[in-house]
Amino acid sequence: MSGVIVTGPPKAAAEDVEALARFGVATVSEAMGRTGLLGRGIRPVQQGVRVAGTAVTVLGWPGDNLMIHAAVEQCGEGDLLVVTTTSPSTDGLFGELFATALQARGVRGVVLNTGIRDTQELRDMGFPAWARAVSAQGTVKATGGSVNVPIAIDGQVIHPGDVILADDDGVVIVPRRRAHAVALVARAREDKEARARAAFLDGELSLDRYGLRGKLKQLGVEYRTYEEYSAGEET
Structure with a gap:
């Protein structure tokens, strides 16, 4: 599998992200006509936390977290990492060391359509995470993939720079170009x-x-x- 790492994609305006951050996932989804929700299978590893950020997307290979390593470099203040794989995977692709690196860069959290591990450490360090599964199963770093390209999770297409809002109820995707309008409707x-x-x-x-x-x-x-x-x- 070859791939591409796209640098500098456009992002939703920071003021629109902050406006959306005031609302819950359910309210924002309703404001978009009951759309944008990821499936019920992606759940938080903590409780009582709500985050909003701009998506940095990762498409990798099952059981392989090489492209998450590559994505860290593309992440910055206010971003939220969103990871999926080319076919279903529940291996623990993400853990405390990734979270440490991302937290240092101002990243607000992670959404994984895969497994996650080190969940207690993530809670202790206050790094919010949503994942398909919890698994201690390790991974390899052997196969190419892509960063900052459109990806699909549970039928929702996520573009880099879209707004990701996540809380105890789940995760909702707000397209970048609709962020301002959706924030007004949610208000x-x-x-x-x-x-x-x-x-x-x-x-x-x-x-x-x-x-x-x-x-x-x-x-x-x-x-x-x-x-x-x-x-x-x-x-």
Whole structure:
């Protein structure tokens, strides 16, 4: 497998990344029309952490982390490393030494469509990570691949410079060119949710606030007293 290392790709504006960082993964996905989510299989190795950064992408060979070594040089302040392989791999391609090198360069975290190891060390050093699997299985450095090219994970195409947002709920991809617009829509959604939250605290029902009683009636859902329902069962 030959490959290419692309240097200096365009990135989402830092102010748009910071704007998106204020929102959760679910809110941002909803703001994009319920799109952009990676699959449920990629999970955090820590809890209570949310990060946002610009993607540095890696396409490598299963069980081979050579291209992660190459990618470190291309990573900088505010980036987030995103790694996949040409076919499924759960080997531990990434660990504490990689995290140390990336943290020194200002990288905000890693998303791996592969295995990860040294998870306790990563938690101790505060380096956020999301991965397909946890595995102590080691790797080789033997096969070429690519850095900063478009990659696909769980049906989502990730371009270098796209915004990656990750939290306890998972990972969402915001295309670079849409980052500003999505941040505005996410802000509007959060404002709307804040108004709903206040109404619910005041006792309003979601059935009434969202006009759902008519939907229930349209679908033929009926209200019956317990006595009416029990009598119907007896007959």
